[in-house]
Structures are given as C-alpha cells and as structure tokens.
Amino acid sequence: MDHTPHFDVLTVEKGDLLEQAFVLRRKVFFNKTGKDTDIFDDLCRHIVVVEHDSQQVIGTYRLLLGSVAKAARGFYSETEFDLTNIKKNCPGELLEMGRACVDPAYRKYPILNYMWKAITAYMREHEVAYVLGCASVEDPSPQSIGKVYAFLKTHVFAPSQLLVCPLKGKEYPYDKTITHCERREAARLLPSLIKNYLKIGAYACGEPVWDKTFNTADFFMLLDMKRTNFSYLEKFL
Numbered sequence: 001m002d003h004t005p006h007f008d009v010l011t012v013e014k015g016d017l018l019e020q021a022f023v024l025r026r027k028v029f030f031n032k033t034g035k036d037t038d039i040f041d042d043l044c045r046h047i048v049v050v051e052h053d054s055q056q057v058i059g060t061y062r063l064l065l066g067s068v069a070k071a072a073r074g075f076y077s078e079t080e081f082d083l084t085n086i087k088k089n090c091p092g093e094l095l096e097m098g099r100a101c102v103d104p105a106y107r108k109y110p111i112l113n114y115m116w117k118a119i120t121a122y123m124r125e126h127e128v129a130y131v132l133g134c135a136s137v138e139d140p141s142p143q144s145i146g147k148v149y150a151f152l153k154t155h156v157f158a159p160s161q162l163l164v165c166p167l168k169g170k171e172y173p174y175d176k177t178i179t180h181c182e183r184r185e186a187a188r189l190l191p192s193l194i195k196n197y198l199k200i201g202a203y204a205c206g207e208p209v210w211d212k213t214f215n216t217a218d219f220f221m222l223l224d225m226k227r228t229n230f231s232y233l234e235k236f237l
Contacts, residue, residue: 006052007111009118017048020057028101029214036099040076043068045122047115051106058103059111063122066094077134080209081164081220089161090222092129095122100193112196123225131202131223134209135194136216144189145208145217146175151186152219158203164220165206172210172217197221201229 012018025036041062049059069075075096077083086094097119102111123131137148157163166172187195202223209218 005106005109007058007109007114008050008052009114010048010050011118011122012046012048013044017050017057018046021046021048021060024057024060024103025099025101028103038076039073040064043072047118047122049102049111049114058106059101059115061100061115061119062098063119064096064098065126065128066096069094069096075132077132077220080134080167080170080211080218081206082167083164085162085164086130086132086205086222090130090224093126095126095128095131097131097133112192116196129225131225133221134211134218135191135197135221136211136214136218137189137191137194137208138214138216140172140215140217142173142175143178145172146178147181147185148189148217148219149174149208150178151181151183151190152204154180156198156202156204158205158222162203162222163206166209170209172208174208174217194219194221197223199229199232201227201232 010017012021019035022035022037022041023033026032026034029036044062044064047059047061047063048057050056051058064075066075075083075094076098077096100112100115122128137145181189190198200223202221205220205222210216211218
C-alpha cells in the first residue's frame with residue numbers, strides 16, 4: 001500500500017495554521033517549544049504546507065511585498081543591511097522572502113518545491129520585479145564563511161549599484177585572507193536555500209552579517225525577475 005503523504009499548500013495571514021507555523025519555526029530554528037514571531041509577521045503573507053491527514057503544518061515561508069513594507073516598518077532585511085542601493089536602483093514591486101523552514105521529519109519530500117510553486121504564483125499575481133531576502137549559513141566559522149564569501153564574490157556578485165553592506169555592529173568576522181574557493185568546496189558549504197537562489201539566477205549582494213539571535217551568517221540575495229532562470233523555475237510550476 002502507498003503511504004506517501006499528501007500535502008496541501010496554502011497562503012494564510014492569520015488563524016490556527018499560522019500559529020502552527022510559528023511553532024514550527026521555533027522548533028526548527030531553536031529546537032525549543034513555543035512560538036517564533038517578530039514585528040514583521042503581521043505584515044506578511046505566509047505560505048504553509050499542511051500534511052493532509054494530520055492537518056499539521058510541516059513547512060512555511062513568509063512573503064513581504066515592498067509596497068506593504070514601505071507603508072509600515074520596512075523590510076526585515078533592513079534590520080541587518082543598509083538597503084540604500086536596492087531602494088534606489090530596483091524599480092517596481094519588491095518581494096522579501098524569509099523565515100523558511102521544513103519539519104526535519106519531512107525533508108525527504110520536496111517541500112521547498114511545493115512552497116516555491118505558491119511563491120511563483122504570488123510573484124506573478126503582484127507583478128514582482130525583484131525578489132530579495134537574507135539567506136543563512138548555519139553553524140558558521142570564520143574560515144567557512146570566508147570560503148563562501150570568496151566563492152560568491154568571484155562567481156555571482158551583484159553589480160556595484162546593487163550592493164548592500166552590513167549595518168554597523170552587524171558585520172560577520174569572516175577570514176578575509178581567503179580569496180578563492182573551489183566549486184566542490186562551495187557546494188559542500190552552501191545551504192540548499194542559497195543553492196536554490198543561485199540556480200534561479202540570483203545575485204549575492206555583499207558581505208555577510210552576523211545574526212546573533214540565530215547564530216548564523218546571513219547573506220543578502222537579490223533576484224532580478226528579468227534575468228530569472230525560468231527553465232529551473234519550471235520544475236515548481
């Protein structure tokens with residue numbers, strides 16, 4: 001008998017499914033019970049993946065439109081990076097993506113793909129011109145982040161007019177003597193989220209910040225929809 005679970009993908013702003021998503025985030029990010037929330041959650045649309053039989057949320061991603069952020073408290077990314085260049089040189093609707101997580105028990109299934117399908121539909125609905133977000137490297141060391149930065153700077157760095165910089169006091173102390181990293185080594189060090197960004201055609205936009213709350217090194221990623229790798233995105237459609 002086939003016991004492959006069935007998943008439903010929904011977009012929510014409130015209610016029990018959103019509360020479950022907050023609990024999942026706390027579990028995944030901190031390995032603790034309770035809820036992970038912040039002041040940006042009420043501005044966002046939240047993608048949730050629900051296991052059909054149990055009705056449990058096993059994956060989530062949050063989306064914040066630039067038009068909404070501008071009228072409220074800005075982007076989450078602005079708590080880490082100076083986005084002056086992005087705001088000046090990226091015309092049209094922006095979409096910030098963040099707080100992505102999947103229940104460890106379900107990571108053998110293509111949950112991120114399911115969420116990206118919903119995200120892609122949301123992009124089209126709102127005529128998004130640029131996608132942005134912070135992508136984290138967990139359990140970082142100055143050496144490993146130095147290698148990741150060297151690889152990104154060499155291969156996928158944004159043009160100068162789209163670069164960002166860490167806010168004062170947020171800089172990550174990576175090993176700046178490292179200037180080269182082989183692709184095989186980078187593939188080992190890069191998390192799946194950054195790999196997916198790069199496959200779609202995103203830029204890395206500068207030096208990382210140190211997110212001390214999550215103990216991660218965060219890189220700012222930017223996707224210009226005009227240069228998107230749609231052949232890769234098609235797998236989500």
